Amino acid sequence: MDFAALSRRVETGLWVYDFDAGRIIWANGPGLDIWNAATLTELSQRDLLSDMSVSVKRRLAQYLQDFIAKDAVFSEFWTVYPGGIPRPLQVRFSGLRLGDGRMALLCEGRIAEMHEHEALRRADALIHTQVMISLYNRAGKALYSNPAASRAFAGLDGDLGRRFVHRRDYTSLLDALERAGEANQIAQIHTEGGRRWHEMTARFCHDPASGQPSILISETDVSRLKEEEERASKIAYTDALTGLPNRLALAPIFERMMDGARVRDRHFGILFIDLDHFKAVNDTLGHAFGDMLLKEMACRLSRLCRRGDHVVRLGGDEFLFFAAFRGRGDQRLHKLSGDIIASLSEPVLCEERVMAVTPSIGIALYPQHGADMPRLMQGADLALYAAKGSGRNGFCFFSSEMRAASEEKHALATDLKRAMAQGEFEVHYQPRLRARDLVPVGAEALVRWRHPARGLVPPGQFIALCEEIGLIGELGRFVLGEALRQQGEWREAGYRISMSVNISLRELCDPDFAQEVAVALAASGCRGPELELELTETLFLDDSAPVRANMELLRAMGVRISIDDFGTGYSNFARLHEMSVDCIKIDRSFVRALPKNRALTEAVISMARLMKARIVVEGIETEEQAAWVRRFDCDEIQGFLFGRPIPPAEFIAGLQISKTTPEEELRRIIFG
Structure with a gap:
């Protein structure tokens, strides 16, 4: 292609960008001026990809697809940074087929004036939008805030790190930026109105005024959504009958108990509690009385909780008691088991009916009997089975022999299913x-x-x-x-x-x-x-x-x-x-x-x-x-x-x- 002839046809800055090489391969005189380059040779040696932001790379990739698919043309405001000096431009982008068949980017640009309509519209949008947009230097000091951000953070010192309620969220944001050049995060933020939940999008860019590396953050307040999520989560993780945490809450409770064991040198045990012959209560006195009895049992178990303990209703007449302790814990768990049996065995009076039930309890210890929830639950379940086999109304600690017997039973069950066919x-x-x-x-x-x-x-x-x-x-x-x-x-x-x-x-x-x-x-x-x-x-x-x-x-x-x-x-x-x-x-x-x-x-x-x-x-x-x-x-x-x-x-x-x-x-x- 005769680039010299092409350059004589336009009066504005003109340059051709090679998508694959990430370099400008041709420019006319005004184009060299825009890029502050003495010669085309010097300009073509610049690696524009080295400091290009993720968002710019993504935008150029989209240009390339549109040029190939539909011969598109775009006109936009851009800012380039030759030698670190910002140059706001009005640029017209179009596709240009090179001699080897590849598609390149033809750019027609001129220095943008602030009075131009597009610039005015963009500035007006920044003023009126409810999205909080802020620009910070790499040290986290505020360079610019639109009105929405200024209102939200009025009275704060403009330090990005101090806006975060939890320092770990700020560290996580910076780590993601370093890895990928951009980050998305929901975090608790200090604002003029108190602590709020913000959904944040951050990316590395350059300050249009100074050309220095910066961080652009746009954020919206999602506190109401988080509150709705928390309400929905509470409903999902709470047993409707007793108000206790339900089976879905087991995993987060187990994680908290493990964190306590790691950080505060506290161990814990789980007590698998089953009410003996509870089905007979429903069959003889009705489900309404059975439900009342379960609620009373839940209240009694909750009253036995100490700080760091949790009670979960697994379903039916089964409960799980997470009991924290220091040291070996045998003394506390023995006493707690006795207290549970004594408390739950007390008669219950409802509508002139008196009913008493007894519990059977299986106990497993973390980490002695299992380092994960399924294995610990299995141990407690096996111990419960042993407690019931010993006459009920008692408790039993898990032992390795129980697991061996269970595995033997499982193997026997597998063999039985095969035996009939063979x-x-x-x-x-x-x-x-x-x-x-x-x-x-x-x-x-x-x-x-x-x-x-x-x-x-x-x-x-x-x-x-x-x-x-x-x-x-x-x-x-x-x-x-x-x-x-x-x-x-x-x-x-x-x-x-x-x-x-x-x-x-x-x-x-x-x-x-x-x-x-x-x-x-x-x-x-x-x-x-x-x-x-x-x-x-x-x-x-x-x-x-x-x-x-x-x-x-x-x-x-x-x-x-x-x-x-x-x-x-x-x-x-x-x-x-x-x-x-x-x-x-x-x-x-x-x-x-x-x-x-x-x-x-x-x-x-x-x-x-x-x-x-x-x-x-x-x-x-x-x-x-x-x-x-x-x-x-x-x-x-x-x-x-x-x-x-x-x-x-x-x-x-x-x-x-x-x-x-x-x-x-x-x-x-x-x-x-």
Whole structure:
């Protein structure tokens, strides 16, 4: 391009800026004057990017995009600083395609006069805007304030650093400026009207009057917005019922407690508090009374707080008490736990009703039991579980053994979920013998878990866990189906014995349970009267609609009902009579204590006779126990003396022996 010819066509200052190089590559005579340059060579050697502000770089990048996209033209006031001397200019910017195809910036500029309309409008805008605009030198001394800023900071000494309520906010602002050339921040500021929240935008620039490096700050008052945020935050972080901090407040409270531990050498513990049997309060007295009780418990816990303590309601009847202490803290936490138990256990009177609840407490210490909130909460939760397991209405400190046991339980739960899919469960059978002649007349189906690493796992180690993780229904269906299938095979082989299967409350509450039993019976070819379902005494106390419906359908199919572990629960004889049970199994604990508790055992058996059901005594392990039961005229006996639970092949071998062996010989085989 013929720049010489171009320069003859304009009378104003003219120069071409190379975006990529960050340098002026051509200028006419007036352009050299504007930039205070003797020659083009000297001007083109200046690196304009070295002290260019972030905002100017961003603006030039936008010019480049607009030139390429839509051949735009801009006319603006700019100030350049050749040799540090400010030159206010009226500049017309347009795009210029270079010989290599790249886009450059063509600038037409002339010295701006203050009387020009754009300058007047800009000055008037600075006067009337409510945005506070201030200019400071790099030392933080005020160089200029528009009227809004002057009003806000009247009476202050013009030092930028002293405007900040918290020195750390000023330091943070300067650090951000040094890193990026600009900064955005919300901070508390000293103003003529007191402390206010300001949203600030700061950037490095040059003073248009002196050309010296400066800091330009624009800010708006956002105090009302901050107040609204604080109100919203308070609502979000506060439990609506009790007024205590809620679960969302845990993280900030934990941070404050950790700060106290670091700065003031204070440790803390968390006490996980759960109200024992609180559900019964809601069920018997209603949720309104339950809510009143929770509010009273919250007030009592709050009264036990010392400086530095916090109480949080996690939800339901669960609370968390953050307790600060110095040293080991055992003494304070022991006393505090005792005080909490004593305070919460005091009866509550509401509308002429009196109710008392007791708390269980699990305690974990920071940092001994966990250095973060999740681990500390887990420790306190495990300790709470231990406190409940010890009889409730007490407290327990976390120990590493609890976590190990929890991890073992978690691993076992993971294995259980895999075990069903991989067919690791199997059913063993324990014989039930007719008491008068020791002939096997029934079998109890008992599940076993053949773990690939642990070997054969007895049900006592996994049934409760199956209940917890929701696997008991699937496991129950497997046992029922396998037991009935096996019973069908034995019947075809000529052995007609009844089959008893234990069922859980979760199964009995399933509306589809009776239908599943009907399907299993049909698939095996077995009849209802050949199946006996064993329920614990406590299951009979459940009178819910699904339970009643299932029991009616099972009765209609002829399925027999048995009470397992009779004598250990809280029997309601009217309810048991209403259910018309077919069989009662006397719990093994009575047999084990013979002959010392002979009178009690005989009384329990007598009560069972009143129900006109078959009586089975289980848990027989000695000849003496067997002889006593046979003399007392019970119907069936069961126990290790006659056989442990065994696989199907071994069980049928025993049936074959019993079928071909006279009673005397059979007794000799059994009793040795």
